[in-house]
Amino acid sequence: MQAYVYKSLRKYDTYVFLPERDDFARLPEPVRAQLGPLQFVLDVALTPGRRLARASADEVRANIDAHGFHLQMPPLPAADPMSDDWGTDA
Template sequence: MQAYIYKTNKKEGLYLYLAQKDHFQVLTPEISQLLGDNPIYVMTITLSADKPLANTDVITAMNNLQTHGFHLQLPPNY
């Protein structure tokens, strides 16, 4: 499963995973406000259940992408 990763200048360590590139319409108003007006594209990755991610659970991320179209990775100790 592909995911498109974005960051924000508003909160260090906050990352947004989208199922479709630049498809910000799936976000709630609260999450859009948290990210700010210009999320910065970082990279595209391929998610797989057998490849863990450093700061978020890959299964949760994949489920959120399938169900909601996005996954929000919060900074540690948020």
């Protein structure tokens, strides 16, 4: 399967994978509204075993088959151990 990747110009490090180039009608209106303008980045073959940055090609293909698109969000920030209450304050 071929996928076309677009980055959101409003949401940092957020990407949309579509099975057809510029087929933004696949995206639900609330998703389109939050992402804002999209800029084409690349096209990629989603072959079995293909390594991607944050998901397997199988996961991306499954989401495209089920929903018509795959949304890649930035990773959640790691918990800062210094922000926890250690119970040492007087």
